[in-house]
Amino acid sequence: MDAHDLITRNAAEVVTEEEVEEIAADLEERSSSGSRTQSGDPEGKRAYVGYEPSGVLHIGHMLGANKLIDLQEAGMEVVILLADVHAYLNGKGTFEEIRETATRMQEQFVAYGLDEERTEFVLGSEFQFGEEYTLDLHALELETTLSRAERAMSEIGSGDSVTVSQAVYPLMQALDIEYLDIDLAVGGMEQRKVHMLARDTLPSIDYEAPTCLHTPLISELSTGIGKMSSSSGVTISMEDSTEEIEDKVNGAFCPAGEVDPEPTEEDEARNNPVLEIFEYFVFPRFDEVVVARPDEYGGDLRYDAYEQLVSDFASGELHPADAKSALARYLDSLIEPGREKLMEQRGG
Ligand SMILES: Nc1ncnc2c1ncn2[C@@H]1O[C@H](COP(=O)(O)OP(=O)(O)OP(=O)(O)O)[C@@H](O)[C@H]1O
Ligand SMILES: N[C@@H](Cc1ccc(O)cc1)C(=O)O
Known part of the structure; x- marks a missing residue:
């Protein structure tokens, strides 16, 4: 490059x-x-x-x-x-x-x-x-x-x-x-x-x-309103444990099929943070993203570009629950090496 x-x-x-x-x-x-x-x-x-x-x-x-x-x-x-x-x-x-x-x-x-x-x-x-x-x-x-x-x-x-x-x-x-x-x-x-x-x-x-x-900005996880920040809202930190990441991602705002969610009644803009994290944080680091799915629901989905994932999400082929569990797995694998290093440095 x-x-x-x-x-x-x-x-x-x-x-x-x-x-x-x-x-x-x-x-x-x-x-x-x-x-x-x-x-x-x-x-x-x-x-x-x-x-x-x-x-x-x-x-x-x-x-x-x-x-x-x-x-x-x-x-x-x-x-x-x-x-x-x-x-x-x-x-x-x-x-x-x-x-x-x-x-x-x-x-x-x-x-x-x-x-x-x-x-x-x-x-x-x-x-x-x-x-x-x-x-x-x-x-x-x-x-x-x-x-x-x-x-x-x-x-x-x-x-x-x-x-x-x-x-x-x-x-x-x-x-x-x-x-x-x-x-x-x-x-x-x-x-x-x-x-x-x-x-x-x-x-x-x-x-x-x-x-x-x-x-680009990543939105607050639980509402998709405003940006993810250290001082308020639900935030994925670089020290979160595997379980914390799973819980937070599970509770993320990710309405099925909505790539651009409607604003709230108070007119506040909303985004889909699950998709944003895939786009800005996960895809830049992996050549292929695999969403694991049981065979009875059609088996694994494989994407080599964010655009493919978002198009499956928009059509309903990719369900929020599957997208979330894949996201939690990828986030954990990106966060784990640094988390380990920090624990070692702190003698933990
Ligand atoms: N949610 C986010 N998505 C993308 N970039 C972000 C996000 N939050 C902060 N940054 C970037 O990190 C840098 C430092 O931001 P900042 O220190 O204000 O973080 P913060 O988490 O918003 O802190 P605080 O909530 O305490 O104001 C800026 O360049 C900012 O754009
Ligand atoms: N304004 C930045 C922090 C910052 C401060 C001084 C600078 O020169 C650059 C960036 C923030 O929102 O966190």
């Missing part, structure tokens, strides 16, 4: 396609001249994802991490920002609590396949309290209206009303891209408004507009 395909596979969108093509062309050129993955190279291309530290990684977080693994393969240097100050500004706990969970999160990324030697882990507080950063932040504050900052936070902010800290948050996220010297900012689709704000405002303080890549 060439650099462009590695960068863009399983992405929901890139902003802009031309800019990504330029990054890919540069990586290809460096690879053919033999100067590919030297870390610390000032000419190297760098990508990052930022996470508010939370107790345990969930499968939604892994979409960004898997993208970073693709980008490493394409020859990019990758950075994971453990955004402790951002989590604090977003009301996620005391600073001490957040710091502790940041260490746990780093351990988990490594257990789940990010090569420690080739991944730079950075805590936000390591550079966000510097004088230059603070002055740049104030300069961005002068360039941004409160309503724009508020809109950027509409899918990220916790709590009912926006606090001043949450208006500062997206401006700091924009500045991080500059201070970490990032060529490609990666995040889930709910980060796009912050990234658009960064593209619009960074040039006004003489920094470049960042190139961005957004990964």
Whole structure:
């Protein structure tokens, strides 16, 4: 697979396609001249994802991490920002609590396949309290209206009303891209408004507009409303046991035949999380997905592409109960190796 395909596979969108093509062309050129993955190279291309530290990684977080693994393969240097100050500004706990969970999160990324030697882990507080950063932040504050900052936070902010800290948050996220010297900012689709704000405002303080890549979102498991998240709803975490995975997947929202479920009466959009997890998390890792079925119900179903599975689901050939039991099995096999490693590390 060439650099462009590695960068863009399983992405929901890139902003802009031309800019990504330029990054890919540069990586290809460096690879053919033999100067590919030297870390610390000032000419190297760098990508990052930022996470508010939370107790345990969930499968939604892994979409960004898997993208970073693709980008490493394409020859990019990758950075994971453990955004402790951002989590604090977003009301996620005391600073001490957040710091502790940041260490746990780093351990988990490594257990789940990010090569420690080739991944730079950075805590936000390591550079966000510097004088230059603070002055740049104030300069961005002068360039941004409160309503724009508020809109950027509409899918990220916790709590009912926006606090001043949450208006500062997206401006700091924009500045991080500059201070970490990032060529490609990666995040889930709910980060796009912050990234658009960064593209619009960074040039006004003489920094470049960042190139961005957004990964799809996995919905909350039991209702299909909103995104799966660490702080609320039913979430498949990377530390769940086999039984926990089975129970959660069994209770997942997965109406028979409904690929695009109707919105609720309150007009909230709904998705089918079982299908989403197959599409974004399982199919990218397996050449073939087998749904086991007793012979009296027609025997096993085999799929080598998500589109085949979804078409059988829509026609009724694939029943939700069979889809769920297959999903639980595949999830467990993807989660097991890291779960074991973490247990060993913790002496369990
Ligand atoms: N359900 C999800 N599906 C896909 N990506 C996700 C999901 N949840 C979080 N991410 C991605 O993980 C990164 C970090 O998100 P974040 O720290 O807000 O996770 P979270 O679980 O929503 O946390 P919290 O609920 O505490 O806000 C972002 O790039 C985000 O897009
Ligand atoms: N906004 C991200 C966290 C983040 C913070 C700072 C960044 O520079 C990047 C990402 C989230 O919703 O979790």
